Amino acid sequence: MPELFVDLGFARVDTDRARRCGFPEVIFGANKTPEEVVAIGRVILEKEGGVLLVSRANEQQHVALLAAFPTAKWHARARCLTVELTPRPKLAGTVAVVCAGTSDQAVAEEAAVTLEVFGNQVERITDVGVAGIHRLLAVRDRLEACNVVIVVAGMEGALPSAVAGLISKPVIAVPTSVGYGASFGGVAALLGMLNSCGSGVTVVNIDNGFGAAAMASMINHL
Amino acid sequence: MPELFVDLGFARVDTDRARRCGFPEVIFGANKTPEEVVAIGRVILEKEGGVLLVSRANEQQHVALLAAFPTAKWHARARCLTVELTPRPKLAGTVAVVCAGTSDQAVAEEAAVTLEVFGNQVERITDVGVAGIHRLLAVRDRLEACNVVIVVAGMEGALPSAVAGLISKPVIAVPTSVGYGASFGGVAALLGMLNSCGSGVTVVNIDNGFGAAAMASMINHL
Amino acid sequence: MPELFVDLGFARVDTDRARRCGFPEVIFGANKTPEEVVAIGRVILEKEGGVLLVSRANEQQHVALLAAFPTAKWHARARCLTVELTPRPKLAGTVAVVCAGTSDQAVAEEAAVTLEVFGNQVERITDVGVAGIHRLLAVRDRLEACNVVIVVAGMEGALPSAVAGLISKPVIAVPTSVGYGASFGGVAALLGMLNSCGSGVTVVNIDNGFGAAAMASMINHL
Amino acid sequence: MPELFVDLGFARVDTDRARRCGFPEVIFGANKTPEEVVAIGRVILEKEGGVLLVSRANEQQHVALLAAFPTAKWHARARCLTVELTPRPKLAGTVAVVCAGTSDQAVAEEAAVTLEVFGNQVERITDVGVAGIHRLLAVRDRLEACNVVIVVAGMEGALPSAVAGLISKPVIAVPTSVGYGASFGGVAALLGMLNSCGSGVTVVNIDNGFGAAAMASMINHL
């Protein structure tokens, strides 16, 4: 029987995750010390196949991780750290990451970095809001050519409905906290996406680019 | 000095409204007895120019009003009553009333009936949701030809953004209570519209077809 | 160029949907008259491949549809109507539909019926709440054998997290309005699912069994 | 066929907006770097008629824009940047911008600056709250003389109802985040305005002076 977890005292690292779920535990960097990140990361890299992702990371964690693993890479816009001792083989299928406005790019990049570290090819498409619908129609064929489409949008979150109406591929909608006033930190976009009139749209938490990518990667690996 | 209001005891009817605001008081039928509707209606018809609109009306109010004013008309889908003793002259300009789905038609009809009784021509366009955007593109020129466009939508309320991005005319968005679950009785649509990425979109209360029409009529009369 | 839609006056039926999105328009039965359902259904059956699904349907719509199409079938628990003039070929892959409690079955059945009419095989698993976790562990292998897992749960909505932690397949979570008090009609379950600590979980609207199935079917067809 | 957009990589600038919607794209400055603002601004100025507006701007963006366009102007209270290489001709009609309290002036100025750059004359009226109704009655005739009235108010947001009851011109209500406690960052004012008992009142998002002005300018251009 494989070792199921490693108890570090402050954390129980799940070392059976890659076997059960297809990819290792990802470290949620927020509220963790650089030392904790390095210690957990070391266990994952050793036990779970040589690939590590830290989301919601910060510069201090970057410095500490780099000291421990010289190939650690800091993705500033995505606020992610990655270490790829044994990179995953790239899949043939592609995942599109579309975002509605330039302000949604941090979340879109978190999705894209996650996808890449788990072995997916990514097609990035930026700034195709519904208020200029021709910008979306211009990329319809590129979207249809992908296996899954992640759509990142703030404000009213209308883009996933429009995308879903154009293609036959699953759409994963990511509401962002971009907006002001009655956007309520992304709630307006979240509700818009949950009530989408488009078929085949599912939704993740506000700003959860990682979650969308995890789902998309699972689909792309089928 | 004109008589400013008539005190009926249970109501103070504003008889100076048409002079001040351009159209007479409209009776909000909900919670009023048929007798109250008739009494208030009689004052408005006598003092304010011969045109009456009762919104959120019911069949009993219809029967009572018909007995008092044989030309009273019941608009069932719109839940409105109208009496036009001296119909308003029709304006040259047109107001479009667009709705996203077949379930939004009651609210759209309340808007359309209001517009007509106040002297506007109405262009009705039904069932042009964003999940089949070609249905909207097909009517773009008809919309641009109007002076104002009222857009009625439930669920995620994305249609006004798409419309506003296509035309140069003011868009008045009406969220409807159509939907279920996290539509929260129209809140999702309302928030979507308030956060519209389209310019020139303003919003009225959930299901408030009358309010949208009152605004549109004022604009059309400029 | 194919005919893009048919304008019935009260509805513009999208007759290009199956080509664009992989399956025809589904009629949302709520707020539609039996006559409207039959008229729209006739267009879809003629133009879009011989398969029809009406969700949130009622008995009157059943009677009317049966008169028009003798093979129409009423799925009482799922509140769905189907007509399969030319049934879709069954896919090899299977979709699991798991529900947490016996009260969640109506929503689960809406998902299962949708999946079947679109050509998917369905594995139904009922009543595996987290308060008796051994009931879930007992079906782990059956879940892993499917391509996608739909998890339907009300109350605190904890089941998708537990399922996602056990398998490597995408999980689509459907919150239900089952519960009372601070469940707020499914909001507690919805929030629980959006905040799931499990990777690869996406969410649809409260009680939206159809939406989960549409997504799952798209994934299963990849 | 005109060029529909310019793809800058990080943004797709809509260069067909002025033709379609009557005025060019406005840059929402929040979350954009000074370099992004300059690059997008350059495209808009070149392709869309020589007028640029940046809303929610900051000092750094001001410095960068001034280096590129020496006539760039910083409107500190409104937090807006404008460049007018080819100023729009002034319309004969006037738009009033009324605000309820001295704290609402930043939002009112965003509306006023937007109106002016798009060629409207503006009548500014400050501090006419409903708790001293004589201050409002004193300006009634000035309001009636305008084509549209924008009313900016925080706290309970009662001013638009009172204004709408006095005049025959459309009223666009802008709730502000001014207030404390149960004002909930402008939600109380927003709800008050959506539920206005005055006819002809429509509403924009909290603090959205720009949106109100865009609508008012469209109306004023009819």
Place this chain on the structure above:
Amino acid sequence: MPELFVDLGFARVDTDRARRCGFPEVIFGANKTPEEVVAIGRVILEKEGGVLLVSRANEQQHVALLAAFPTAKWHARARCLTVELTPRPKLAGTVAVVCAGTSDQAVAEEAAVTLEVFGNQVERITDVGVAGIHRLLAVRDRLEACNVVIVVAGMEGALPSAVAGLISKPVIAVPTSVGYGASFGGVAALLGMLNSCGSGVTVVNIDNGFGAAAMASMINHL
């Protein structure tokens, strides 16, 4: 020492309330059987001075109370029952009960009936919404002549601010559940009143005419 309460098993009737608080316990009729109302009422009438008020009462409770106390009186619009075996002496001072619209009258009547049974004179003023402010200015002197003013309003709840700005007497605001859509059952009015820009405005629960009257009566008795 006086008897502090009477234990009826299903209720502990506070028989020291009139001494401590100035008026006896009032029975909240909702969810009580007619028998419970009569039993509690009998204790209050015997121990607390011969005056009884049942709020939120219904017809069955009326019938039962009338059988026990032939002078029981049913106030249909106010949904209140009263028994006055020993009527309270009338105070010289008057309390005004103002309501914004005809639909707010049920709540206003609950306030008025409560005031009268506790010995206050009441001035009723109906239908003076802010959208026709001249209707309010016309009654300014009548309001100033009272000791306290209760203002009852639904929808946006703007009336208390306008009243408070005109007079020097305390204003008690009662939001009502009148409205639709984003009135959220009176929440919009409640928030409007809590954020009133008028000084000297306090607020009670939605539809709580009784609570406003209890406070006003205490003030009037000072």
Place this chain on the structure above:
Amino acid sequence: MPELFVDLGFARVDTDRARRCGFPEVIFGANKTPEEVVAIGRVILEKEGGVLLVSRANEQQHVALLAAFPTAKWHARARCLTVELTPRPKLAGTVAVVCAGTSDQAVAEEAAVTLEVFGNQVERITDVGVAGIHRLLAVRDRLEACNVVIVVAGMEGALPSAVAGLISKPVIAVPTSVGYGASFGGVAALLGMLNSCGSGVTVVNIDNGFGAAAMASMINHL
């Protein structure tokens, strides 16, 4: 190894619950058919020790259960059904169930019936709201004599704080949906209890008398 559950198709009955958790599964009656209740009940009675509780039950379920188990008992006010083939031995310790108002009694009875069927003695105390604090002080010693105190209250939910300040025993607070307007179906009481300034207060869901009793019974069995 004991049988862990019985699969009835529509339900998987946990038959290991009494061993693991101290008492058998309780049937939540809402949304279940009488046949389902009887079938599940039969399994529980046979496998889990001869005691059955159905909460949120109705009359039809009563009739069906009585036909199957002639000693089934209907607790109308508590909306509970019980069958005690092998009654649990009564513990020496007592649990108090206190309620603030007469309208809270249904929830209090659900707690009391649950406690009794699981072998606890119950002290019922009714109608001791904080507005007549002497009614609470009068029962202080009876409360201190119990092992646990369940406090049931609607409206502002202040009673648990007052109780907790008087005694040294754990207090379990049950908010009820009693109230109107801004009580929001029990939310006000729930928030009041969660924010209690009293130490040793924990809270269950709105109207969840059963949950409070389950916890209290566990404590009483320690």
Place this chain on the structure above:
Amino acid sequence: MPELFVDLGFARVDTDRARRCGFPEVIFGANKTPEEVVAIGRVILEKEGGVLLVSRANEQQHVALLAAFPTAKWHARARCLTVELTPRPKLAGTVAVVCAGTSDQAVAEEAAVTLEVFGNQVERITDVGVAGIHRLLAVRDRLEACNVVIVVAGMEGALPSAVAGLISKPVIAVPTSVGYGASFGGVAALLGMLNSCGSGVTVVNIDNGFGAAAMASMINHL
């Protein structure tokens, strides 16, 4: 006719307020520059009787006001500035200001300072929470001796109910933003107070000590 207001450009100072409402306009200091406070203050002091109150003030405003009016006084805990060129005569009646915890004192002091500048005597009572009810019972007679009682409380806001149940004087409840988690910045206390089971309780906005004092002063002046 008296001068009704003075237009300073950035503000219209109501100079008829003392005549209409009994006390002059109070400056809400938040969001105002020191220069604006001095300019508005000068008008009020000259036209409205020689007494000035600035609420939500800061140190810079203090310095500027002191330069203009050497007797200006800074009340640090209350965050208020006062100038009393012609102090109001003290009334015989007293207003009590009670607070539940030591953290509520800033709000209580805002109320107390307001009361004093408007000529009321104040009885301050601190830290009498319901979790130690004997602390409240100990001051019952001091409260009954006052004309009005202001009760300031955060967390669950239960104190006003307990106070109202003990005395015959009006109670004005002020919820504070003290608390954490599900206190939601004072919402829990606000809801608790609106749903108070005590009679004669009215409520003001969260942290609105001034508003409570304005009402109490009006009552005390009757």
Place this chain on the structure above:
Amino acid sequence: MPELFVDLGFARVDTDRARRCGFPEVIFGANKTPEEVVAIGRVILEKEGGVLLVSRANEQQHVALLAAFPTAKWHARARCLTVELTPRPKLAGTVAVVCAGTSDQAVAEEAAVTLEVFGNQVERITDVGVAGIHRLLAVRDRLEACNVVIVVAGMEGALPSAVAGLISKPVIAVPTSVGYGASFGGVAALLGMLNSCGSGVTVVNIDNGFGAAAMASMINHL
């Protein structure tokens, strides 16, 4: 008769609490000056048995308390200060404090420190989220061996349900503000716990480790 409280002017220290409720008043450090903490602490230590706990404390309070009581101890992670002049005897029974993720540890430590100062033994178990359910199953027996289990979790708050389904001991659930987006500062976890399908789960306020410990200690002392 014992002295019931000590009036320090800014605070009324309850000196009868240990007698009534089993443990002395705990100082809530937030918003208190170091001097206030020391003064209140001195009273409690002298009158209530020689044990002091300050929750939500800060470093300045630590320095001040250490100067007054050299044995004061600062628990940094728990943000608590303790002084144990006369430590309580340790009970035989143990309380488990389980937390779902490493980010929940601050709240868990507040609970653990509180438990220890009141004389309980504590079993700390960290990082046993439901997404790796084997980590929980591995500690089942350690949990069952305790008298009470406190479960601390953020995000979706599913852990208490899973724990309650495994053991026969009372579970006290503490939602934490850990999460982002639609976790709404702990609301998602709070709702999840209130709607737990597990029996015997009660809940405290978000981040209220102290409250859970106070309840658990009371139970452990029975």
